[in-house]
Amino acid sequence: MSNPALLNHHLILTMVRQSGLEDIYQKVMDHERLSFDDGMRLYETRDLTTVGYLANIVRERLHGDRSFFVRNRQLNPTNICEYSCMFCSFYRREGEEGGYTMTMEEIAKRVQDGMKNGIQEIHITSGLHPTLPFSYYTDMLRTIKETAPHIHIKGFTAVEIEYYAHHYTMTIREVLSQLMAAGLEAMPGGGAEIFADRVRKKICDEKSTAEGWLAVHAMAHELGLLTNATMLYGHIERYEERVDHLMKLRNLQDAGKAKGAKGSFNTFIPLKYQHENNRLKNLPEVSAFEDLKMIAVPRLLLDNFPTIKAYWVVIGKRLAQMALSYGANEIEGTILEERIMSMAGTDSAHGMTERELIKLIKDAGRKPVERDALYHVLKTYEDGELDQLIDKNLSLPVLN
Ligand code: SF4
Known part of the structure; x- marks a missing residue:
């Protein structure tokens, strides 16, 4: 067998x-x-290489070599929260040391700082504050839009939306419609954790049920929003609960398409449980092997999701780079400032520079593509110009 392509094919089939x-x-x-x-x-096989190989077939079928990123900023306007999820290191009670709620001026200042860094998207999540009026959130959206009309706002997890509906005696449709009228354009995927009741009862029993979380996203899709979905893994969940979670997401995406919903899920983001400063801290950390499986298996099962994102904040920059060969076609963006995971022990408080992101992608053998919040391509970094950009600004650590 002297033909190299045939030889490769034979080796792959053997594997x-x-x-x-x-x-x-x-x-x-x-x-x-x-x-x-x-x-x-x-999930059960120990043959990570084959699982990754299969996921990469799907990834390259959908996106070729392109690996997306966005210049964005995270904004966490308050960490005051009425709930107390066991895995959370972020929340504080009203009046407790470390608790904060940003003023509109502070929010505008953060947006202005983001503009200096060329952000395209602002990603907002908060605690569930028991005494703020609903107008705080609509004022916040208007403040951001007045400060930076071109910046897309992705905000409010399904848990926040459901909390507002109960707390302010509104329907989910009313909450979403009023937030959209004030500037909301997309929703993040947080709060999904694991849909299995067994786990939710143990780690976040006050939070929305799986049905509640899915119902908020169904309504958001009906109203035309693009949303994301997540899974919190690496705590007490079982493989069958991970698969069940992915199936529920796939089914909701199918159902929305069948009904002709204007919006849909765009991205799935696996979130690894972080250990510091919370009540589950005695659990062992899952391995890099599991981290890569949590990229590859969702890529294979979620055949109706365009994007699988590697969230470097929770798996680290190097593993996120490897994830680009295990099914991920996007790396989380620059983020500038991050509080939720950094309070749980990650090295993410100050984000990542655009140059570092681009080099990370390039060194993985992929083509960096900068996108806006709605996945329009803003710039594809070709090899020559990428080298110039990196040379011009070379203060980067060598990653390989
Ligand atoms: S995860 Fe969210 S809802 Fe749960 S305690 Fe933390 S901030 Fe509150």
Whole structure:
């Protein structure tokens, strides 16, 4: 067998056969939907190489070599929260040391700082503040839009939306409609945690149920919003609960499309549980092996999600870089400032520079593509200009 392509193909088939995943490989090659049982086998196998190989086939089929990023800023206007989820290091009670609520001036200042860094998107999440009026949130959106009309606002998890509906005696539709009228353009995917009741009761029993979280996203899609979805993994969840979570997301996406919803899920982001300063801190940290599986298996099961994002904040920059070969087609953006995960022990308080992000992607053998909040391509960094950009600003650590 002297033809290198044939030799490669033969080696790949041997690898797949030895993994026992030959039937799943065939389904991937035939563009066939994977089942719950397939998902279980992908999580249970120790053959990460084959799982990653399969996920990369789908990733390259959808996006080729392109790896997206956005210049964005996170904004966490208050950490005052009425709930007390076991895994959370961010929340404080009203009056407790470390609690804060930003004024409109402070919010405008953060937006102005973001503009100096060329941000395209602002990503807002907060605690569930028991005494703020609803107008705080609509005023905040208007303040951001007045300060920077071109910046897209992605904000409020489904948990926040559901809390506002109960707290201010409104329907989910009314909450979303009023926030959209004030400037909301997309929703993040937080608060999903794990949909299994068994786990939710133990780690976040005050929070929305799975049905509640999914109902908020269904309404957001009906109203035309693009939203994201997450899964918190690496605590007490089981493989079958991970697969169940992914199936529920896939089903909701199918149902929205069948109903002709104007919006949809765009991105799935696996969030690894972080250990410091919370009540689950005695759990062991899951391995990098699991981190990469949490990129690859969702890429294979979520066949109706365009994007799988590697969130460097929780898995680290180097593993996020590797994730680009295991199914991820995006790395979380510059973020500038991050409080929720950094309070739980990550090294993310000050974000990442655009240059560092671009180099990270390039060194993974992918093509960096800067996008806006609605996934319009703003710039594709070709090799020559990328080298110039990096040379011109070379104060970067060498990653490889
Ligand atoms: S995860 Fe959210 S809802 Fe739960 S305690 Fe933290 S801020 Fe509050």
